[in-house]
Amino acid sequence: MALIEIRNLHASVDGKDILKGVDLVIEPGKVHALMGPNGTGKSTLSNIIAGRDGYTITDGDILLNGQSLLEMEPQDRALAGIFLSFQYPVEIPGVATSTFLKAAINARRRAAGEGEIDAMEFLKLVKAKAKELGVRDDMLKRPVNVGFSGGEKKRAEVLQMALMTPRFAILDETDSGLDIDALKVVADGVNALRSPDRSFLVITHYQRLLSYIVPDVVHVFAGGRIVRTGGPELAEELEAKGYADYTGAAA
Amino acid sequence: MTASALSLVTVTEAAQAAAPLTDAALTALRAEGLTAFAAHGLPTRTHERWKYTRVSPLAEVSFVAAPTGGDATAIQTAEEQALNVPGALRLVLVNGRLRPDLSDAAALTQAGVSIQTLSDAIATDAAAVKAGLGQALALADNPFVALNTAALSDGLVIRVSATPQAATPLHLLWITDAAAGAAVLVQPRLLVEIGRGAALTLIESQVGATGGDTGGDSLTNRVSDITLGDDARLTHISLHNDSRQARLLTALQARIQRGAVYDGFALTLGGALVRADLRVELLGPGAEARLNGAYAAGTGQHVDTTSFIDHAAPHCTSAQTLKGVLDGTGRGVFQGRVNVQRIAQKTDGHQLHKALLLSRGAEVDTKPELTIFADDVKCSHGAATGELDEDALFYLQARGLDPDTARSLLIEGFLDDVVELVSDDALRDALTAKIHQWLESRS
């Protein structure tokens, strides 16, 4: 069975149609890339999968392991294994990153009927993962995303992903803002999480990321839907030719 | 005199009679205080500094003098409400009176630190006490300072002189022990004098003997006069966490000399009415004042911070950041005035008030004000009122936190953010622990 199945998804914001029939099936263990022009609805799709409100779903469904997500609260989706690495991670003054991470880990443990994580165990776990992803210890003490550089925010998102061990992770432009070395570190982090029962949707504007995280499938997203699907070579074609073929009126 | 303030005057007169002063000048000052209060009565909302805080209900209350109070259970309950600062030497004051039997003996014998009850200090050297009372403040200006001055007898005098070894932090536990059924009036006075080059960390916890929800009606009208000599330093942490019925009016009058630093932080969590009147004079070049704080007010609570910071010398710095969380029908008030005198060039003065409104019934009134007579200054003030950040809420939920936990974390973060301004780790931890305790108790 598909891990994620999106069927004919239509959604609007303030009466404006943004998603216009998204169909997407992702099998367990697969990495799909989603590429497409600015403002066509990629982040909207991500937010809707994660359960953000403010959108009106006018048609269609989203299934995780055959179960509809649409009626579920965001936290329940997260606990069911959905993870979104935000295009624009939110700054939360006053809440230390480590406090936040511990709360997130404990929410999962509670849902699994386990007790809260032991303080030492938590530190060990977080420090080890943070080190792998080049997240400095001082960032863990600082408030969530406050004063983090663009690249640091993205590393912190991937650190969260590594700690949450999701079933399905969406990386919404996680490569934007990363320098060349960081891109490799983050891609290694993602690759380390690839497993037969975990799937990814990687949203990016650049083929470079996809040379590190090699996708199984590449989709072109335009006008609120997937307009073409192919293999990794499609990303190279887009890099060379742009989106003129898909945007109707060539820009 | 307005008949309305009668009960306050009667109890104050009784206090005068119960503790007569031998010193003529202070006796005269008491009389002056009573005359000033009687002449003006309770302030009304036409009084600029009382525009947003109604004290007229005090007229309906029949006050009595406070009992001795302070039995073992009262003390234990009070301690649970207070800040927990390990290592600080504790002085317990029940209904305004020092209780040496409940205090750390070492607090009274520290080298370089002299601590006396106010009445002992008056008996020792009345002129010195009179000099320490904030003369700058006209009694007519704050009726409650006038009333407190009229009652002058309970309280504490702390004097610190420079020693090779830093003084151990002092923790004053102000306990209101109000017997149920009666409204007690408590009017202590605190004098703090930090001599040239000396330093002190002073922690104060204003708490109730009966804890959160219970406890009789009370009015604590506490005045603190603080004098910092050249290059002196006072770190001053206050917690206002009295029981639900309690009313607390505090006035702080601080005179800060050349190069001295007043580093204040006040956290207000409990009490029906908590009003802090802060009046700070920066009197010598390089003097510095920080008047930061955080507060929370729910249904039945009114928290008012009204400050006046007077830059009377060049190269002085003042900073005031205040954050408040308002829930239910809670109400917050911030009136801040920074005055920069003509002589006060190179002044650095900043004020900021941020409020988080958690309900429709909550309300906040802010009035920051700058009056500047010098031309080379850096001053700013601002006020912002908002609700919980929806994006942040979604972010936390998307990481698996349920909405209640997410909200609590954001509220705690909002308040903790300003506690960051306290530089000492132990003090910061004590404050954030109280905020955490408060959040746990409201859920």
Ligand SMILES: Nc1ncnc2c1ncn2[C@@H]1O[C@H](COP(=O)(O)OP(=O)(O)OP(=O)(O)O)[C@@H](O)[C@H]1O
């Ligand atoms: N809350 C909203 N209200 C109104 N319009 C919105 C809202 N959210 C998104 N939109 C609009 O929906 C469209 C799709 O936005 P979205 O962020 O999903 O694009 P995107 O494909 O992720 O673009 P990019 O590649 O630039 O990140 C845009 O035109 C955007 O302005």
Ligand SMILES: [Mg+2]
């Ligand atoms: Mg986007």
